[in-house]
Amino acid sequence: MHLKYESTIREALVDGNKSYHQVTEDICKTIESKPTKLWAIGFWTSVSLLLFGIFCVCWEVYWGTGVWGLNRTIGWGYDITNFVWWIGIGHAGTLISAILLLFRQGWRTGVNRAAEAMTIFAVMCAGQFPIWHMGRVWNGFFVLPYGNTRGPLWPNFVSPLLWDVFAISTYFTVSLLFWYSGLVPDFATLRDRAKTKFRKMAYGFASFGWAGSAKHWQRHEMLSLVLAGLSTPLVLSVHTIVSYDFATSIIPGWHTTIFPPYFVAGAVFSGFAMVQTLLVLTRKVLNLQEYITIGHIEAMNKVIVLTGSIVGVAYLTELFIAFYSGVLWEAEAFRLRVLGPYWWAYWAMMTCNVVSPQLFWFKKLRRNVWFTFFMSIIVNIGMWFERFVIMMTLHRDYLPSSWSYYVPTWPEVGFFLGTFGLFFTCYFLFAKYCPVIAIAEIKFILKTSGQNFKDKMNTIEEKTDEHFMAEQLSHH
Amino acid sequence: MSIKKFAVAAYDDEAVLFPAVKKIRSSGYKIHDVYTPFAVHGLDEALGEKESDLHIAGFIYGITGTSTALGFMSWIFTTDWPQNFGGKPHFPLPAFIPITFELTVLFSAVGMVLTFCYLCQIMPGVKKHIFHPRQTDDKFVLVIEVNDSNAAETEAFLKATGAEETNIQIAESDWWYGRFDKKEDYEIQQQLA
Numbered sequence: 001m002h003l004k005y006e007s008t009i010r011e012a013l014v015d016g017n018k019s020y021h022q023v024t025e026d027i028c029k030t031i032e033s034k035p036t037k038l039w040a041i042g043f044w045t046s047v048s049l050l051l052f053g054i055f056c057v058c059w060e061v062y063w064g065t066g067v068w069g070l071n072r073t074i075g076w077g078y079d080i081t082n083f084v085w086w087i088g089i090g091h092a093g094t095l096i097s098a099i100l101l102l103f104r105q106g107w108r109t110g111v112n113r114a115a116e117a118m119t120i121f122a123v124m125c126a127g128q129f130p131i132w133h134m135g136r137v138w139n140g141f142f143v144l145p146y147g148n149t150r151g152p153l154w155p156n157f158v159s160p161l162l163w164d165v166f167a168i169s170t171y172f173t174v175s176l177l178f179w180y181s182g183l184v185p186d187f188a189t190l191r192d193r194a195k196t197k198f199r200k201m202a203y204g205f206a207s208f209g210w211a212g213s214a215k216h217w218q219r220h221e222m223l224s225l226v227l228a229g230l231s232t233p234l235v236l237s238v239h240t241i242v243s244y245d246f247a248t249s250i251i252p253g254w255h256t257t258i259f260p261p262y263f264v265a266g267a268v269f270s271g272f273a274m275v276q277t278l279l280v281l282t283r284k285v286l287n288l289q290e291y292i293t294i295g296h297i298e299a300m301n302k303v304i305v306l307t308g309s310i311v312g313v314a315y316l317t318e319l320f321i322a323f324y325s326g327v328l329w330e331a332e333a334f335r336l337r338v339l340g341p342y343w344w345a346y347w348a349m350m351t352c353n354v355v356s357p358q359l360f361w362f363k364k365l366r367r368n369v370w371f372t373f374f375m376s377i378i379v380n381i382g383m384w385f386e387r388f389v390i391m392m393t394l395h396r397d398y399l400p401s402s403w404s405y406y407v408p409t410w411p412e413v414g415f416f417l418g419t420f421g422l423f424f425t426c427y428f429l430f431a432k433y434c435p436v437i438a439i440a441e442i443k444f445i446l447k448t449s450g451q452n453f454k455d456k457m458n459t460i461e462e463k464t465d466e467h468f469m470a471e472q473l474s475h476h
Numbered sequence: 477m478s479i480k481k482f483a484v485a486a487y488d489d490e491a492v493l494f495p496a497v498k499k500i501r502s503s504g505y506k507i508h509d510v511y512t513p514f515a516v517h518g519l520d521e522a523l524g525e526k527e528s529d530l531h532i533a534g535f536i537y538g539i540t541g542t543s544t545a546l547g548f549m550s551w552i553f554t555t556d557w558p559q560n561f562g563g564k565p566h567f568p569l570p571a572f573i574p575i576t577f578e579l580t581v582l583f584s585a586v587g588m589v590l591t592f593c594y595l596c597q598i599m600p601g602v603k604k605h606i607f608h609p610r611q612t613d614d615k616f617v618l619v620i621e622v623n624d625s626n627a628a629e630t631e632a633f634l635k636a637t638g639a640e641e642t643n644i645q646i647a648e649s650d651w652w653y654g655r656f657d658k659k660e661d662y663e664i665q666q667q668l669a
Contacts, residue, residue, distance in 0.1 A: 145552075181589060210612075211612075230581050237578070443513055
C-alpha cells in the first residue's frame with residue numbers, strides 16, 4: 001500500500017499551489033505556444049554548427065585521417081578524447097532514471113526526462129568519433145558479425161574495441177527505449193489537448209494510442225522497473241568497457257586496474273555537470289523553477305562533490321601507485337603527465353576536477369544557481385582535460401626518436417564543434433516539442449511531495465501512529 | 477473488439493475513486509476499465525487485476541540473449557574460424573563476458589518493450605477510444621459496460637459514488653489489430669436483438 005504521506009521535514013519537490021491540471025498546463029505551455037525568438041536563435045546557431053561539423057567530417061573522409069593532427073606515436077588524439085568525453089556525459093541520464101529509481105529518490109522525477117534526453121543525444125555524439133576515426137568509413141560494417149564473403153572472417157570478439165561496439169549500441173538502444181516508454185503517456189496527454197490537426201496527428205502517432213488503462217499502467221510500471229534494473233548494471237558496464245580500451249593495453253599509464261571504477265565515477269561526475277548546465281538554463285527559459293527546484297540542484301551538486309572526490313582520490317592513487325610499484329616506465333609516464341610537455345592539461349584537470357568541486361561543501365554555494373552553472377562548465381572542461389591527459393600519455397613511447405607532440409588541426413576542432421551542433425540541435429527540438437518534465441511522474445509524486453499538499457500534512461504530524469495507520473487502512 | 481455501450485464516470489481525485497471502485501465492485505458491477513492520467517498505485521489491486529508477468533518475459537528474453545552470445549562466440553572461436561590472437565586460448569570465457577552481458581540486456585529490453593506494446597495493443601498509428609478528453613490530464617475515468625435496459629440505472633449509481641461527470645457512450649470496446657465493428661453494425665445488432 002502506498003502511504004500518501006511524507007514528513008514535512010523533507011523539502012517539497014514541486015513548489016507552488018499545484019493541481020494535476022495545473023501540472024499539465026505548466027509543462028505543455030511551451031510546447032503549445034509559438035517558438036520564441038531566443039529558441040530560434042539557439043536552434044539555428046546549433047544547426048549551423050552541425051553543418052560546419054558535417055563539412056569537416058566530409059573533408060576528413062575525402063582526404064583521409066591524415067588531415068587530422070595524429071601521427072605514428074599519437075594515434076588517438078582529439079577524436080577518442082571527445083568520444084570518451086561525450087560517452088561520459090551520457091551516463092548521468094540513465095543513472096538518474098535507473099539507479100535513482102531503484103534507490104527511490106523522489107527528486108529524480110523532476111529531472112529524469114531531460115537528463116535521459118541528454119544521455120541519448122550525448123551517446124549519438126560520442127558514436128560519431130570512433131566511426132569517422134575508422135578512416136575508410138565505408139568499410140565500417142566490418143565490425144558487425146555477419147556471414148560474409150571473407151572466409152567468413154568474424155570480428156575479434158575478445159577485443160575491447162569490439163566490446164565497445166556492443167556496449168554503446170546496447171546502451172543507446174536501451175536508453176532510447178527507457179526514455180520513449182516514459183514519453184508515451186505524456187505524448188498522449190499532448191494528443192488529447194491538441195487543437196490543430198497536424199499536432200493531433202503527430203502526437204497521436206507518437207503516443208502509440210495510449211489511453212491510460214489501469215492494466216496498461218500496471219504493465220508500464222513493471223516495464224520501467226525492470227528496465228531500470230537492467231540499465232543499472234548496463235550504465236556501469238559501458239564506461240567500464242570504454243576504460244578497457246585503455247586498461248587492457250600494455251601502455252604505461254593506461255595498463256591499470258583502477259580504470260573501470262575511476263572512469264565510471266568520472267562519467268557520473270561530468271554527466272551531472274552537463275545536466276546542471278542544461279537544466280539551469282531550461283528551468284529559467286521555460287519557467288520551470290517550481291518543478292526543478294533549488295532542492296533538485298542541490299541534490300545534483302551533492303552527487304558532483306561525491307563523484308568529484310572519488311575522481312580526486314583516483315588521481316592521487318594513480319600517482320602513488322606509479323611511485324610505489326617501482327615500475328620505471330609507469331613512474332616516468334606519470335612524471336611526464338605532471339611535469340612533461342602536457343603539464344598544462346594535467347593541472348587544468350586537477351584544478352577543475354579535484355579542487356573546485358570541493359567548494360560544493362558549502363551549502364550556500366550548492367544552492368546558488370549561477371555558481372552551479374559556472375561550476376558545471378568548469379567540471380566539464382576538467383573532465384575533457386582528464387581524457388586529453390590520458391590520451392596524451394602516448395606522446396612519448398619507448399623509442400626517443402618517435403617522441404612527438406600533438407596539436408589538433410581545424411577539421412578535428414570543427415568535428416568536435418559539429419558534435420556540439422548535433423547535441424544542441426537535438427536538445428532544442430526536444431525542449432520545444434517534447435515534455436521536458438515527465439508529466440505523469442510529477443503527478444504521481446504531487447500528493448506526497450507537492451508544496452500545497454505538504455502544507456496540509458502538519459495536521460497529520462500531530463496524530464498518533466495508531467490513529468494514522470487506522471485512517472490510511474480505511475481509505476483503501 | 478466490438479462496439480458496445482458504456483456508462484462512463486469521471487472522478488476528480490483518486491481519493492474519491494478508490495471508495496467508488498470498492499463500492500461498485502461490491503455492488504456486483506463489472507468494471508470494464510479505469511483510465512487514469514498517471515499510474516495510481518494500488519488501483520490494479522483494487523480492481524482485482526493480477527500482477528503483471530512482464531518481468532518473466534524479460535527474463536526469458538535475457539536468457540535467450542545470454543545463450544545467443546555465448547553460443548555464437550564459442551562456435552566461431554572453436555569451430556567455424558579459430559584464430560590465434562597473440563597465442564591466447566581459443567575459448568577465453570572471461571573475455572566473452574562483456575558481449576554476453578550486453579546482449580542479455582539488449583535482448584531483454586527490446587523483447588520486453590515489444591511484448592509490452594503487444595499486450596497493451598499500442599503502436600504508432602493506433603487510435604483508441606478516449607472516453608473523456610481529460611483522462612490523460614486530471615480525470616480518473618471509470619467505465620462499465622451496459623445494455624439498453626440497465627444504462628440509466630448504472631449511470632445513476634455511478635453518479636451516487638461521487639463521480640463529477642457521467643454519461644453513456646457507444647464505443648469500440650478494445651483495440652485488437654484494428655477496428656472490427658462499425659457504428660452501423662451496432663445499430664443493426666440492436667435491432668436484431
